[in-house]
Amino acid sequence: MQSHYLPLVRSQTPLVHCMTNLVVTNFSANGLLALGASPFMSVTPEEIAEIQNFAQALLINIGTINETDAKAMLIAGKAANKAGVPVVLDPVGVGATAFRQKIIKQLLAEINFAVIRGNAAEIAFLAGINWQGKGVDAVTGGDAADLSRLAKTVAQKYRCITALSGEIDFISDGKNVRQIQNGTQLFRKVTGSGCLLGAVIGAFLGVAQPADYFAASIEACAVYAVAGELAARDLSRETGTFAINFINRLGTIDALQLADKARISEI
Numbered sequence: 001m002q003s004h005y006l007p008l009v010r011s012q013t014p015l016v017h018c019m020t021n022l023v024v025t026n027f028s029a030n031g032l033l034a035l036g037a038s039p040f041m042s043v044t045p046e047e048i049a050e051i052q053n054f055a056q057a058l059l060i061n062i063g064t065i066n067e068t069d070a071k072a073m074l075i076a077g078k079a080a081n082k083a084g085v086p087v088v089l090d091p092v093g094v095g096a097t098a099f100r101q102k103i104i105k106q107l108l109a110e111i112n113f114a115v116i117r118g119n120a121a122e123i124a125f126l127a128g129i130n131w132q133g134k135g136v137d138a139v140t141g142g143d144a145a146d147l148s149r150l151a152k153t154v155a156q157k158y159r160c161i162t163a164l165s166g167e168i169d170f171i172s173d174g175k176n177v178r179q180i181q182n183g184t185q186l187f188r189k190v191t192g193s194g195c196l197l198g199a200v201i202g203a204f205l206g207v208a209q210p211a212d213y214f215a216a217s218i219e220a221c222a223v224y225a226v227a228g229e230l231a232a233r234d235l236s237r238e239t240g241t242f243a244i245n246f247i248n249r250l251g252t253i254d255a256l257q258l259a260d261k262a263r264i265s266e267i
């Protein structure tokens, strides 16, 4: 594929305001910095509305959610909508507990999300389908047609782009679906692989026009999965090395590598 948004991320350094979970905050900030974006990690109620005046994107991730953070996320999301800042939702483990379900329902009712990114279990839950999920990790299963339909259903239901990640990523705008057949199994052994992807999608939206959010999301997922594939070369079970290699690859991946490696098709 052609890189269109990756060079813009590197030249414009979009500020991505991440309201994310305690597990992945540092990894996400380092991943954004490596890519060329600018992270701002804050859940502080006193400042989260103000940040929308200068942020290029907002990420809302419910991985370690509590009542206080949920209130702050509602305020930030509404302020972002008002300011025209694109908002990405990562509904981490939404099917796992009643509390998460309550929070997600409120967030989806009061905020317009540009992109919802989740694994198959999370997107299936939002589609209203009972899928195998356990805690915050997806359990694999389902054929490509099923997963593609899930992504499309959620995109239609919430009038947004959906990015369903896994062995194959499915990105939908509610009409079209693209599948990306890149990545590595090692991603599953690094916590926050999905969470950082949500932040990276935010960086790509931050340099795109709203009409191009589908294209920007596809490129974000492709850059991410190809960087992972390159990072995994010559590794089998060295998951710590992979995490470091991956951060390095986010910084060095270029247009040629993307054109050479990305396997993107319509489904």
Ligand SMILES: Nc1ncnc2c1ncn2[C@@H]1O[C@H](COP(=O)(O)OP(=O)(O)OP(=O)(O)O)[C@@H](O)[C@H]1O
Pocket (backbone or CB within 6 Å): 092, 118, 119, 120, 136, 137, 138, 165, 166, 167, 168, 169, 182, 183, 184, 185, 187, 188, 190, 191, 192, 193, 194, 195, 196, 197, 224, 225, 228
């Ligand atoms: N089996 C696999 N083979 C290739 N790539 C994979 C595989 N599983 C996940 N990925 C890639 O890993 C990245 C993260 O997606 P994943 O679905 O693992 O997120 P997640 O389950 O939300 O992770 P987390 O909750 O730990 O942050 C995506 O780029 C995806 O393409």
Ligand SMILES: Cc1ncsc1CCO
Pocket (backbone or CB within 6 Å): 021, 023, 024, 063, 064, 092, 136, 191, 192, 195
């Ligand atoms: C492991 C874990 N637990 C809550 S959030 C999180 C990070 C991956 O989503």
Ligand SMILES: [Mg+2]
Pocket (backbone or CB within 6 Å): 092, 093, 118, 119, 136, 194, 195
């Ligand atoms: Mg996740």
